[in-house]
Amino acid sequence: xxxxxxxxxxxxxxxxxxxxxxxxxxxxxxxxxxxxxxxxxxxxxxxxxxxxxxxxxxxxxxxxxxxxxxxxxxxxxxxxxxxxxxxxxxxxxxxxxxxxxxxxxxxxxxxxxxxxxxxxxxxxxxxxxxxxxxxxxxxxxxxxxxxxxxxxxxxxxxxxxxxxxxxxxxxxxxxxxxxxxxxxxxxxxxxxxxxxxxxxxxxxxxxxxxxxxxxxxxxxxxxxxxxxxxxxxxx
Amino acid sequence: xxxxxxxxxxxxxxxxxxxxxxxxxxxxxxxxxxxxxxxxxxxxxxxxxxxxxxxxxxxxxxxxxxxxxxxxxxxxxxxxxxxxxxxxxxxxxxxxxxxxxxxxxxxxxxxxxxxxxxxxxxxxxxxxxxxxxxxxxxxxxxxxxxxxxxxxxxxxxxxxxxxxxxxxxxxxxxxxxxxxxxxxxxxxxxxxxxxxxxxxxxxxxxxxxxxxxxxxxxxxxxxxxxxxxx
Numbered sequence: 001x002x003x004x005x006x007x008x009x010x011x012x013x014x015x016x017x018x019x020x021x022x023x024x025x026x027x028x029x030x031x032x033x034x035x036x037x038x039x040x041x042x043x044x045x046x047x048x049x050x051x052x053x054x055x056x057x058x059x060x061x062x063x064x065x066x067x068x069x070x071x072x073x074x075x076x077x078x079x080x081x082x083x084x085x086x087x088x089x090x091x092x093x094x095x096x097x098x099x100x101x102x103x104x105x106x107x108x109x110x111x112x113x114x115x116x117x118x119x120x121x122x123x124x125x126x127x128x129x130x131x132x133x134x135x136x137x138x139x140x141x142x143x144x145x146x147x148x149x150x151x152x153x154x155x156x157x158x159x160x161x162x163x164x165x166x167x168x169x170x171x172x173x174x175x176x177x178x179x180x181x182x183x184x185x186x187x188x189x190x191x192x193x194x195x196x197x198x199x200x201x202x203x204x205x206x207x208x209x210x211x212x213x214x215x216x217x218x219x220x221x222x223x224x225x226x227x228x229x230x231x232x233x234x235x
Numbered sequence: 236x237x238x239x240x241x242x243x244x245x246x247x248x249x250x251x252x253x254x255x256x257x258x259x260x261x262x263x264x265x266x267x268x269x270x271x272x273x274x275x276x277x278x279x280x281x282x283x284x285x286x287x288x289x290x291x292x293x294x295x296x297x298x299x300x301x302x303x304x305x306x307x308x309x310x311x312x313x314x315x316x317x318x319x320x321x322x323x324x325x326x327x328x329x330x331x332x333x334x335x336x337x338x339x340x341x342x343x344x345x346x347x348x349x350x351x352x353x354x355x356x357x358x359x360x361x362x363x364x365x366x367x368x369x370x371x372x373x374x375x376x377x378x379x380x381x382x383x384x385x386x387x388x389x390x391x392x393x394x395x396x397x398x399x400x401x402x403x404x405x406x407x408x409x410x411x412x413x414x415x416x417x418x419x420x421x422x423x424x425x426x427x428x429x430x431x432x433x434x435x436x437x438x439x440x441x442x443x444x445x446x447x448x449x450x451x452x453x454x455x456x457x458x459x460x461x462x463x464x465x
Binding site: 061062063065066067071074075079163165170177180200203204206207 | 294295297298299300301302303304306307310311314401404405406408409411412419422423432433436437439440443444446447448
């Protein structure tokens, strides 16, 4: 292959961008759901399961994401085989999504739990005294106050997730980084720097778009933020 | 299922690279604090031109995944260094630069951008009255900085430093891409030699988990000690 120019490199990379994008979106959505579930278990103090959530969030935050990716890819199939479930032909993309979901969920648990605890106890009591059902209480009173507190942390977690999608090529997924490695290897040392700067530009754009999106949400939900009692009274 | 003999064997195999991984992490951690402090001071004192460079650099690092930055450094650093050595007529060939040096440069720079924020925030958290009090006692600015501000800022920054160290620890696991051997890379090497992948990665994960636990406990101990003293 001839040494392609920067524009050609960009087109080649953008051709596989959808793979990175799918992995990112799917694991972001599933990770948020998992994080919410783990947080619910944690704040409801469900025995055994609660300890499980603590272990998961500690593990996902202590161990490099690259090891988590490898563990899911290599360890899950033999582990599942013990229970008679055959996932030995799990694709690298699926393994990547699973690992990133677990990582994102474990990370988000801390964010969501702190945000949930930040809601004043009086808000729970007020809703209870008005005879709200637990469902109504959660969706009309608690959740709107949790969201603005959790958003900055969620934004950070999202940026981590975007960056970590750049590692799934280590499992053999042909995403942006995978393609970049191929181009860099095929160009005999001519334009490796160019290739990775092109990758950096793509990631920078995605990061700033998601950052802008989170900021927009923050603006929209600011009205749900209750000032603390002291602050409202100017103390 | 898991092969426990291999598990134990791997444990001791991987344990041999733990000291050098930790040493590498400590080096990068200290460098990142130094560079981060310089960046924080540049921004705090609004040094012309440099502060814009720092801002641009921070924006770039916030958007770029570490592995991409490592590759950029891997392929461009020798060129950049040879440009300067040619300029200064030094007799040094940077093209056989050790990948460890490249990893140290890449990770220190990345982490320092985040350290700068931590350091700035912890300096700002020191009450202005403290500086006024020191001034009224006739302390020089340098004495004020070393004796009054730094000890108080340190207490504030300590938990953040603990987690920054863990970030460094995890970040250098990407060194395997440029042939630096750390805990993860060693696990990978062992796994490819005996093809017990699961065991090797589980041992490596447990190793990182243990180190994280140790660091978190240590920083919280240090923190309570410093809080009692100040």
